[in-house]
Amino acid sequence: MTKTQIRNFCIIAHIDHGKSTLADRFLEITETIKPRDFRDQVLDDMDLERERGITIKSHPVQMQYRNKDGQDYTLYLIDTPGHVDFSYEVSRSLSACEGAILLVDAAQGVQAQTVANFYLALDAGLEIIPVLNKGDLPNADPDRCLRQLKDLAGFKEEEVLRISAKSGDGVAELLEYVVGRVPPPSGRSDQALQALIFDSHYNTFRGVIIYIRLFAGKLSRGDKVLLMNSERGYEVQEAGVFRPEMEAVEGLSAGEVGYIIANIKEPADVLIGDTLTTAAHPCSEPLSGFKELRPMVFSGLYPINSADYEDMKTALIKLRLNDPSFVYQPENSQALGFGFRCGFLGLLHMDIVNERLQREYGINLVMTTPSVVYQVSTTDGREMILDNPVLLPERNRITEVREPFIRAFIITPNDHIGAIMQIVQDRRGECIATESLGVKSVILTFELPLN
Structure with missing residues (x-):
């Protein structure tokens, strides 16, 4: 099969907007999986994913597809997570694709990760295909979603496809659209690998x-x-x-x-x-790779049984191979003994890593209260970056302590603006911008401390 018959694409969306269900329909239509082997959310193969009903890891799959004109294509699909804590998984998946299906729940409309993933795909230079899902729900409001998509990126109504991933309506037409819109990969097979x-x-x-x-x-x-x-x-x-x-x-x-x-x-x-x-004919320069992410939340992980320390160290090395967005370094505590100070992208990410260590590697853990990184200036002119409160200098040696702030974008119906403003202000946050998203929704931009 020639390169012009290859399509690489992924599905991006907010949490629970139907990415994995749509992937199931693609696998059924292309007969990639035999009916006797089929189960819902077939690409979510981790026990944690199936129990929680979320996608944690991106999953690649190859599909063979014959379009309505009888032309054969090889499709490479990557299903991606929707939660913000796993956005690094999404960015890595986008780097392997030329196109992205931007899936929007017709009942919920454009949500926070819809916006975030859209801009990730835009920055990666991908062909973006907007799709409305769950239009058959009683509370679906496709007209509102179309206005939101227009406000988000200027999508015209005729560009937005409407499907039901659950029933399969419109999914075959979407595959045809993917083949027609997503460009084939560039690069030649006779060049250096x-x-x-x-x-x-x-x-x-x-x-x-x-x-x-x-x-x-x-x-x-x-x-x-x-x-x-x-x-x-x-x-x-x-x-x-x-x-x-x-x-x-x-x-x-x-x-x-x-x-x-x-x-x-x-x-x-x-x-x-x-x-x-x-090794014999290396390429002239490496690919650009990925931007290294900075952890947002830190916590100490200690084995309950001190004899498990080396096993835990090996488990962390193997787990980081599969999840490079979390970091760790050895530390010890007078109360808990030898363990590791670990950095995570968020609280859900921390919870998932904890569970994976216990389930996949059989390590029973104690986890300390999560904290953030502080910058401390001391009287002798030193600048310290601390992720553990135990390391704080004595108070009379501190001239200034700075905490991390985040810029948060909250999408909400107009009716809830007042309540959200109050919640953020109670956490020392400040609203710095508002932007309309359709008639009934708004994007609020806040600056607030990460802790």
Whole structure:
């Protein structure tokens, strides 16, 4: 299949607007999954995802599709999370795509993560396809949603598709629209290999499994490859795609999304955002990679049984391979013993990491009260950045303490503006801007302390 018959796209939306359900319909229409193997939210394969009803990790899948003109296409879909704590997952997924379906719940309308993910896709230069979902709900208000989409990005009514991911109405037409609107990938297979590592996970028996998007060149079993950041070389033992389970193939070429296994035993050798190339004919420069995120919330994690410290350290290394947005460093406490100071993107992110450590690695933990980072100026002219209140100097040595502030965008119906203003003011926040979003909603911009 030629590069012109490949389409890479993802689904972005606010929480619970139907991303995973729409992915299910795509998999059914393209017959990627046999009916006997089908279950709802099939791409959400973590127990935590299924229990909580949310997507935590992005999930790539390859689909074979024949359009109404009889032309065959290979579609690479990435389902993404909707919660703000996992926006880093979304940004990494966007880097592997040329197009994005912007899904909006016709009952709830444009929400906070709709706006945030729209701008992420816009910054990534993706072709954005606006879609109204759940139009068959009794409380759906598609006209209001159309006005909001027009206010958000100037989308015209005829550009917005209407579907029901649950019943499947309009989904086949959406796939046709994706094939027509999303551009094929650029880059040539006869160029030097240039592949972006956008995710990875650790397998006890096979080592690190790297998820890649090839922007140029080709790759097959037996090739000697180089990780440009660590400058370490490996031999590819297996290359494959996700259908949606991992399936080995002869090779991957420019424009495709897949995985490689190369007997990488040390998780620390793999950096998300690194560029993969061939050792014999490396590419001239690495891809731009990802912006490093700063953690917002810090907490101490300590094993209940001190003998589990080394096991916990190994578990954190493997978990960070799969989730590079959280950071950690060793610390010790007189009361709790040896443990780690960990940084997270938010409270949900912290809760998920805690549960994954307990479930996937069998580590029983004690977690300290979460806190934020403070900047402290001392009488001797030093500037200190502290994420642990235990490290604060004595009061007579402190000249100034600065706390982190955030700029928050809150989308609300007009009826609730007063109540939200009061809640934010009670938390020392200040409203700095308002912007209408349709007739009945408004975007409020606040500055308030992160703690």
